[in-house]
């Protein structure tokens with residue numbers, strides 16, 4: 207099965223990079239496989255460092271910003287060593303302090319024979335930072351629109367517009383402030 211969230215990786219200059227990702231996991235969240243496209247910055251960083259930090263989040267606006275590449279200097283990122291000092295003093299990595307759960311991943315094995323690489327990981331950290339806020343249809347719709355935004359170059363225009371209109375109805379019914387702000391950003395991007 208797949209869990210959707212946000213991964214932070216480290217750029218060659220030591221700065222953090224942030225992107226949505228859907229690792230394949232087992233239900234107990236003990237087995238992890240990342241499947242980054244080899245064209246992505248996330249792939250290059252993972253390939254170089256073999257380290258990433260995966261976050262379970264409940265913030266639709268953060269997800270939208272991340273997929274649109276608007277999080278390069280996110281204030282809410284802290285080095286792993288500052289967040290979990292005792293056990294991670296010498297580790298490189300970045301933690302989203304507003305995440306619900308944080309999973310440190312070390313890549314043990316790569317398969318780069320396909321455009322979407324496969325990276326088998328070992329868990330180096332598994333912490334809950336705070337409770338998950340809860341479900342909301344608007345947040346799920348934002349997640350679907352984020353997926354559309356990341357595949358815009360692959361999908362027929364009509365299909366994107368149909369999906370955009372369908373999700374707009376759900377967002378209007380159930381969104382809070384952050385889902386609305388996410389909708390504004392994504393709608394602008396998908397209408398181009």
Ligand SMILES: Cc1cc2nc3c(=O)[nH]c(=O)nc-3n(C[C@H](O)[C@H](O)[C@H](O)COP(=O)(O)O)c2cc1C
Nearest residue numbers: 210225226227228241242243246247248352353356
């Ligand atoms: C919910 C969600 C899950 C995603 N999962 C993946 C994934 O597993 N692998 C991947 O390569 N891209 C995935 N993407 C797309 C990337 O986040 C997107 O292409 C991003 O722009 C790549 O980022 P980067 O080049 O900044 O690393 C996902 C996007 C969303 C919204």
